[in-house]
Amino acid sequence: MTNDADRSINSSLDPAEAEAVWWRNWRLPALAGGVLLAGAVGVAAIMGLVNSERERDLRAWQDQLGLVADSRAADVAQWVAGQKRDIAALAGNASVQLLLTELAVVGGNVADITDAAGQVQYLRNLLTLTAERAGFETHSLAEDLRANVDLPDQVGLALLTAEMQPIVATPNFALPPIEVMPDSPGSTVLNLQAHPEAGVLLTLAAAVPALQPGADDTTVGLVVGRRTAAPGLYDQLRQPGLRIEGLEILLVRPQGASIEYLSPLADGTPALGRRLDRGTAGLAAAQALKEPGAFLKSEDYAGTSVLATGRPVPGTDWLLVAKVDSAAALADIEARANRLLLVLLLVLGLAAAVVLVVWRHGASRRSARSAQLYAAAAAELTRQRHLLQVVTDSQPTAIVILDADGNVRFANALAAERAAMTAEEMIGKSLGAIVGTAAAARTLALSERALEGGEAVSDVWRIEGDSSVQGGRRIYLADHVPIPPSDDLPLGVLVVERDVTAELTERARRESTLDALIMTLVSVVDRRDPYAADHSHLVGDLSQRLAREMGLDETDVETARVAGLLMNIGKILVPEDLLTREGALSEAERAKVRACMNASAELLSDVSFDGPVVETLDQVQERIDGAGEKGLKGEQILPTARILAVANAFVAMVSARAHRAGLPVDEALSELLADMGQRYDRGVVAALVSYLDNKGGRQHWDATAAQ
Template sequence: MADTIHEDAVDQRRIRNLIWGGLAILTAIAIVGVFFAYRFVDSERLRAQQEWQIRLGIVADGRAAAVAEWIDGNFAVIEDLTINESLQLYLTELAMSDWDRLSVTDEAAQAGYMLNLLVATAEKEGFASPLSMAAETSNVGQAGLAGLALIAATGDALAVTPGMPAFDERLIAAFDAALLGKPTLIDMFPSQAGPVTMGFALPVYGLQDDPEGKGIGVVMGIRVVDEDLFKRLKQPGEVAKTAETYMVRADGNTVTYLSPLADGSEPLQRSLALDTPQLGAAFGLKTPGGFTVGRDYSGAQALVTARAIDNTPWTLIRKVSRDEALAQVDERLNTIFTVFILLIVGILITLVAVWRHGTSVRAAQAAKKFQIAAERFENMVKFMRVVTDSQPTEIMAVDAEGRLTFANKTAADIAGMEKDDMMGKTMSSIFGPVKAGTYAEINGRVIENFKAEKALRTFHDDDGNPYWYRSAHVPLRGDRDYPPASLTILDDITDLTLETERSKRRLLQLVDTLVGVVDRRDPYSANHSSRVAEVALAVSEEMGLNEVSRSTAELAGRLMNLGKIFIPTELLTKSGQLTDEERDLLARSVEVSADMIEKVEFEGPVVDTLRQIDEAWDGSGPRGLKGEDIVAPARVVNLANAFVGMLSPRAYRGAFTFEKVEGILMEEAERKFDRKAVLALVHYLENKDGRETWAHFREDPTGT
């Protein structure tokens, strides 16, 4: 079943990978498509803007030329008057008579002719005022809109058509400039009567005067700015709905619109700040002849070009709405995006359809696989049940609350219950509180830490007889149906333990028998082995060594003199100085002891302990082992052997005192002996009545 689930998971991953791969490819295609679409549309937009720049420029050039032509035409009208010989003769005579009109021949007739000339010209060329028809011959006339005036160099008005505006500072300034020989344009300004007017002024020279010098008079014309000018801004055959041409000028920090606007604004009625962001008119004033995509006076985006109008402070603006100009490009962009979206949606629909079809097929296959896997799993469960039921050990699954979720036949038989009846019951109700409490603590740690543990526990029956259980606890992960648990395996090792104890007792009895043989051959070494074993056990317990190490130290202490059975009795009891050969023979007795028991199987490293008894902590022993490289029981027995040897009397010397022995051992700590072992021995002597316990070690075994 696990293989089936794995295969199905692999299939699912493949499908997901295909779907994600398709989506990734689709996304990449979409990104690339959008990128190139934008590139294409940008190029199209740039091309369209360039086309509109040309179109707008052509119209702007034509309209600017038409306006300039109108300006030149008005100056031509004034110029025709300034070169009229009768007018020049009249002014020349006045100038020669020092402007005394009474000295001029037939002055009244000439003045009348001048007035008629001006009136006729004004009526014909558009300089007539629609509000006044009265003639004025003084330099202070009634308020009016338009007219022509002949002004002497002295500033006196010699002839003025009806409706000519009064001379204000602006007209006086224009007169002064024109008198100096400069053609002067009087820019648009609102009149007192309402309509916008503008003027033109040119100098009049005497018949014999240099036309480059100062004039003897000025002809000035003021006219209403009307449709005669503004119609020249309109492009014949205009097809663009939002295309518009208008004129602007800079008045300080503002842009003033001089011509009527499409929103109904009259001339000079609209003005905007020159620093208005993206204002097309401001761009045109700063960059006449340029082209930009900016904003018009209404704030709408527009394509704008500008042209300066010759001999005026005016700039002609030609604009068209961006939306109208680039409508085809924007429509093309929308079409491209729509196609891409439809393409992506179509691909997604195809992928979903393929996925759903594949899913239905896989679902049927998965159902079949699951059925087969379920059958396999059921067979496996039966097989595992047979296996666990055939085991001689108790096998159970216990959750964190101590309740059984599984038990094999052995566990049920020992509990005297059916397996199904054990499910959901607590261990305490089955095994009793003592045994259950012991294992509940272990199972809790195993489930929490998810780490297996082993244990050996001793229990007692109602009669006080001990019995032993060895247990293994393995963590189990939880799933949908079962919570996390500990697989608990209990093995009753009472018979094995009792047999081991009996074997150990028999071994000790045999050891004591062999050691007794040695003790009878050397009265001074009588009980030496048992005393070393006793001290070694006490020291190992003080050091906190484990049970195996403690029993190993005790047993090695008992067996260390076993090899002396091969040493002659006279050597063992010799009271004189020993030769080197005799010393070597005695020293090798421990090695002989190890050789004698090498084939015997012990629970701990008894043989290694015997072979390492003579090793020193600093490595100066026969094998060169040092420190922790020497097994712990050997370090303990080495110390115990030296302690018992110095404390016991010998044929060649008496027994040492406890103080002397302790001093020697402390001096040899970390040279010959393990300091921890020495401190453990001293602690036992000083704090656990060790001196009283072992005081008999100092007694002479011969009774002398």
């Protein structure tokens, strides 16, 4: 009856009034339907947003796991290559090849070789030094004998004949069974094995070629090494500076129809303690073996859902797998989806409650308010942009923001000045249109690298033929920093170019002046002591060579060289008659010479060097066992000071002086070896032996001693 009444009333009204009555009757259902429709659209939008962000997070995890896997696989490969180099270096050592070749000729009887005892002793010393330096053995024989303890027989180095008979080995090293043999002279193989007492051991074997003409393809013996895999190998699986919940990096290898886990697992399983069938459905390691480099959503050894990727380790049959618990990795996006849905439901409820109150306010009033807010926001944005322009225009660098297509989105005053146009004219134009295609190619390529890698990229470039600077060359330093997209700017790259010509020119001038001053000081000292005229240069040269042999960075290499040149500056305080006197000096006179030489660090204390030159000179008289004046010992002494102590002692022993003749190289080495671990650092002495025997140093110093 109500509908009939409404129809009756409407029939008595004109069309306009009837339409108004109809709207009043249906406006609440229409508003309710609008709220429900908005809710449905909101749910769909939220789900779409969540899916989009989930895909973005997956891409981010793909990039992050890929970077971690590439980094760790490279470090593992580098570590393995280092172990192989140590073994291969011994296999290529001429003394090793000579003894094994002679044994092959006489049928393996050591007694038939002239000076066999001397060769064996030398090679035993070489193996011991190499084992301690390279990590195959951590205790010297002399230290263990003094401690009256048993030596471990699981690790060390050994030389074998072609018939697998041991000839020389490090102390108490028991020969392991050789499971994988090198297939040709000069090749090196390795294998991981579980040991009940020592844990996981890495065994390496390298074939030794014959030392005779035309016999490069003849194997006369083997160099065998065994060391613990922990901590060296497994330390490479830790990503420095990165903490991710649920991240695990592990090594696996195929073993027939199985997959063997080579590293300790997060569930407490030891290395080599688990094997799984390669056919296990959804197993991350199995899929990674089939598709190295692919990004996988699968399960780990414990059945946990993970995100994973794998990388082969060059030089091995190993595969490095980086994985992260997918629940932990995607926890943020799932929590975000739940929060958004909850907020949506609350908003819908609130909207339904207040829609009847606020709809009467009218669109005009809301529009006016929105216009005011928009105007205020636009004014604030304009103010911030003006501030940004003022700040960047005051910088002594050219600043440009490029989008992903190479178009300019921002430029400061200096960038506009170099482009010979205003900053406003540059906005929206491609960089190639502004500076030319050829000139823009380098900048665009580096910007693309920054966007692809997601991290800053730096570059140094030069412009030749600039007559306004000395030398005609202007040098620029450019940084390309990726910028994530925002409301104001799309994805882009911040390019900052700085003219560093004056800085580099001043630095080169300062370094040249300092080097000239050093040479002048050395020349002054050398003129006062003709018997040691070349001592400073020889010590500086040898210190530099030993620092490089030990793998120090360039700053420490230069520090060792400069400290070697300057360590005798204190001689200017020594009376000249003591320096040139023939015959032995008294103990008091020697003490006076040492005191004056120790003053080198004090004399140079106010000179600014790039490296710790003064600190090196101050510590050069310290002893490894802590018996020096300052009581420093071991690693407390700078590496450069330890190097300089060995270099100075060696040069002094092989060089003639006013009161004595120089020692032969071998006698000097014997004295250094006798004091190794007490006065001199074991690693530096080993580096000296390697330099003399493997880098041509013996011939050089034999000639020096003869002079």
